[in-house]
Amino acid sequence: MGRGLLIHLLKRLRVIATTAVAAAAGLINIAIHRADHNRVVLAPGDDAPDFELTASDSRTYRLSAFRGHSAVVIAWFPKAFTGGCTAECESIGASRHVLTLGRVAESARVKLNGRELGVLFASPFAIETGPLRPKGNTLEVEVTNVSANRIRDLDRRGVEWKIFRDINFVGIDYKPFTASQWPVRESGLIGPVALQPVTNRDSPIARPIP
Numbered sequence: 052m053g054r055g056l057l058i059h060l061l062k063r064l065r066v067i068a069t070t071a072v073a074a075a076a077g078l079i080n081i082a083i084h085r086a087d088h089n090r091v092v093l094a095p096g097d098d099a100p101d102f103e104l105t106a107s108d109s110r111t112y113r114l115s116a117f118r119g120h121s122a123v124v125i126a127w128f129p130k131a132f133t134g135g136c137t138a139e140c141e142s143i144g145a146s147r148h149v150l151t152l153g154r155v156a157e158s159a160r161v162k163l164n165g166r167e168l169g170v171l172f173a174s175p176f177a178i179e180t181g182p183l184r185p186k187g188n189t190l191e192v193e194v195t196n197v198s199a200n201r202i203r204d205l206d207r208r209g210v211e212w213k214i215f216r217d218i219n220f221v222g223i224d225y226k227p228f229t230a231s232q233w234p235v236r237e238s239g240l241i242g243p244v245a246l247q248p249v250t251n252r253d254s255p256i257a258r259p260i261p
Contacts, residue, residue: 117181124182147249148183152176154241155194162191179249196238199230206231 091100101115104125117123150168152159158172168178205212206229213220213228222228 148180149177149247149249150180150190151245151247152192152240153243153245154237156196156237156239156241158195159240160193160195162193164189180246192240194240197236199233199236200238202230203233203235 093099098118099114101113103111103113105111114123150161150163152161152171153176155171155176158170159176160170161168161178163180164184168180171178202212220228
């Protein structure tokens, strides 16, 4: 290879290298500019801006859904299968609890600190509460029953309630219907009510409304 050709190739390589460095520097500057543009600086006590994240349970959570109701902890770690980070994050999740209502006749709407968790209408009548406040939690359980006891009471007191314009209301024996002899049904929150920490992240109980 001649000396002139070698010098020419070296010049070409220097141009290519310089172009590559400039392109890399430009991309880095763009990335830094975007990061600075989206960066939010918060002081202690400031409200965090609203955002959404997909959690390890594949569900998407929005910060504003928890504001004023429960504490929020964001934990990130690489999926390295070492076990230590997983155990540590699960210990954070141990602040979650399960509310079990026991026996309910017939359905219950559950609210915690003003946030509706869900409506329970079948056994085991249990639902996750999510993280609790350190103190001052307010639990509301609104129970709805069936009308059997009300109908029984009306018939026993002789109050007319069967007002039908186009049908004859009779019992299965085709005699005038009366509920006066019906047994009294259980009604309301019978219990026992229990609040327990969540230890199994794959628990089959109901989860709160996101």
